[in-house]
Amino acid sequence: MERIKRLSLKNNGPAADLKDIPLLDYEAFYEHVADLLNDEQNHCLSYHGVRSGKNLILYCFMAKDADNSIEVCAHEVAVETAVLKSLSALHPAMHIFEREIHENHGVAFEGHPWMKPLRYPCDRHNRKNTIDTYPFYSIGGEELHEVGVGPVHAGVIEPGHFRFICNGEKVLHLEIQLGYQHRGVETLFTTSDNGLQRAILSESVAGDTAVGHALAHSQLVESLAGIEISADLKAERCIALEMERLAIHIGDTAALCGDVAYQTGQVVCEALRTQVINTTQLWCGNRFGKGLVRPGGTNYPLNDDIAHEILNLLEDTGRRFREITDSIYSSPSVLGRFDEIGTLTRKQGFLAGVTGPSARMCGIVRDIRKTHPFQYYSAINFRPIVLDTGDVLARGMIRNLEAFQSMTLIKELITEWTKMDKRGSSRPVYDYKPKPDTFSISLVEGWRGEICHIAMTGNDGKLSHYRVKDPSMHNWTALALAVRNQEISDFPVCNKSFNLSYCGHDL
Amino acid sequence: MTGIVFILLTAFFFPGIILRTKNIASGRKGPGIFQPMKDLRVLLKKGSIFSPTTGIIFRIAPSITLSAILCASLLIPFAGNAAPLSFEGDFIFFAYILAMGRFFSIIGALDTGSSFEGMGANREAFFSMLIEPAFFILLAAFAMFTGYTSFSDIFPHFYVSESDYALIYSIIGCFLLVQIAMVETSRVPVDDPKTHLELTMIHEVMILDNSGFDKALIHIGTYLKFAIFGSLIFNSIVPAGWHFLLQSALFMLIQVVFAIAIGLLESFRARNKMNKNPKYLLTISAIAMIAFVVTLIITKKLM
DSSP states (O other): OOOOOOEEEOTTOOOEEGGGSOEEOHHHHHHHHHHHHTSTTEEEEEEEEEEETTEEEEEEEEEETTTTEEEEEEEEEETTTOEEEOSTTTOGGGHHHHHHHHHHHOOEEETOSOOOOOSOOTTOSOTTOOGGGOOOOOOOOTTEEEEEEOSSOSSSOOOOEEEEEEETTEEEEEEEEOOTTOOOHHHHHHHOOOHHHHHHHHHTSSGGGHHHHHHHHHHHHHHHHTOOOOHHHHHHHHHHHHHHHHHHHHHHHHHHHHHTTOHHHHHHHHHHHHHHHHHHHHHHSOTTOTTTOBTTBOSSOOOHHHHHHHHHHHHHHHHHHHHHHHHHTTOHHHHHHHTTSSOOOHHHHHHHTOOTHHHHTTTOOOOHHHHSOOGGGGGSOOOOOOOOOOSHHHHHHHHHHHHHHHHHHHHHHHHHHHHSOOOSOOOOOOSOOOOTTEEEEEEEEOSSSEEEEEEEEOTTSSEEEEEEEOTHHHHHHHHHHHTTTSBGGGHHHHHHHHOOOHHHHHO | OHHHHHHHHHHHHHHHHHHHHHHHHTTOOOOOTTHHHHHHHHHHHSOOOOOTTOOHHHHHHHHHHHHHHHHHHTTOOBTTBOOSSOOTTHHHHHHHHHHHHHHHHHHHHHHTOOHHHHHHHHHHHHHHHHHHHHHHHHHHHHHHHHSOOSHHHHTTTTTTSSOSTHHHHHHHHHHHHHHHHHHHTTOTTTOOTTOOOGGGOSHHHHTTTOOHHHHHHHHHHHHHHHHHHHHHHHHHHSOTTSOHHHHHHHHHHHHHHHHHHHHHHHHSOOOOOGGGHHHHHHHHHHHHHHHHHHHHHHTTSOO
């Protein structure tokens, strides 16, 4: 086989020229990607199509954890006639990307096992596919029954439809149908040239990951426009990201307790989460960290008072959280509900392509902070926490352990930050000028997992394509796998333990 | 008649005390103890909305269930006076009039044609079937012990019998009745009345389609059940011969302690996994069985 030209990038690195991306023919592309995916240390960050006249260029971004690099390759097809051999047949984790390409551009993939609509975008290829005509999987049989839940749920839950096929109380199959939240986020990034609008939009990709997505966006813009930021801002951003992680992990612990009717754990953790997000509010005026991370600078530089407040918070919250988690994870009635429920095996995790805590709880070491370090993470010693049981208990426990890890990280970062030269007030940059015909990729390890933003510029220097990949996209499949052969009454606690985003998936 | 008045009176503040206990135990302020009653008043003023898929059964089920529970409350004696309704073997009537109420709420749920409610009805039928032996075996032990088969005869003769074992019996009876009451009224650990997750519900999911006035009737039924089981507990603890005023005071006290106990039990434990429930329920029956065997030995009917 001829040697393939490669383009290798680093996360958080400078923008690269679009013309440097090797354009392969499909045979070579297919073999190269399939070959890379055979190695457990590689996974696909994004595989998406960009229109170029009558043709479609499919870009594949592959994360290689072994040497901390990202490899990019592409393939060009004529949209109307294209019938491609499906990569999902070999590597099921690619299924969602191929479904997306099929839905948006009508490219057919031969041998794809599950070619269903994904999110019904307005400009989808086949307008006849509507959310009402979704082709549900079904099994015949007198003893089976179907239970449909949603799209409207009780409580404050986003819309999504779950269809269970059950034998009595046992779930044989769960199909998750999303798309109700589609807002056209990716298109909105390119329709306006207003940097402030884009920054606000990035915070709203998934409301519970405002800091994570804003950071991914800011990083991307800085890379495209060649903006350098100071080390202390990098540290501040990491503190913000860890504060978000801490708040969500504590909140999720509360919700897990709530789902099994353990009131004490629920109310104590809810109160602790409030303390954390209130401290974020003290810092930037918003409890969810909106407005905190902006491209090129910040409106809310960290100061000694706030740093002191954060340290006080960690002291108090850390102690109380340890007390309550000790009692949660030593209570037999709670353990009985978590232990060996909704197990995702390591193999299933790989097949589904899980990321974030959902990967680390079943023995898959995937943490962007370690493998593709961004911002200040490259300067600190970070070791991902990995558990291997893959059940609800592991997902609860990894939240518990990561919350404490976040506290340690924040303390470390603040210590480093205190020693730094503080730059003058660098204000956010909204009228940035990206270089023409370039592209960049930005990865962030949000609390839910790997957030990937990719942007490409046209020859006029404006953003021509923007791509967002939220960790939920792959992790939803993992949830569907985890509830197989479980009791249907354990679905809510399994669902909560993954805590996936509907709008992050639907964009 | 005093018994009935007392049962109605305690049912009035029972749910409020549970709620208040749970709020205090979780460090929250929470609403006052009459909040459930205020909610009930709002519901009673509202009309009911019926889904077009439901039929007559769904409409009459809440009323039948409530009247069955009211009828059951007529069988409970108080302070040595016979209950308004009493006859030999009335404890069987008591169990099955409650079961009939439940039967109607189950077919009412099935009448909606919803997969959720069918699931809930299925669980309710299964779990209430499993708790039934516990109640009968316990009552059979009481009947053997005293030699009577009516509530109004069993309780007055509880402490006057020759045996010194009455206290042990009242304690076992009290323990079992608390457990049975928790299951009958759909509380933690078998069910969780507070959850919003339909897939985990048992009783709550059966009444999803009920609204307004009908829903109020269902709530009143549940509150009454608390008070009925509370008064059974009272009857098995307090000797019928004591002074009427003392008995009245103790009745109130026991109801309040019972409500607080439910609140505390719910605050500090999680609910069972659904497939552990059968084991849990059969364990309650097994404890009742032990009590029964011991009675046989004491009354020299065995060995």
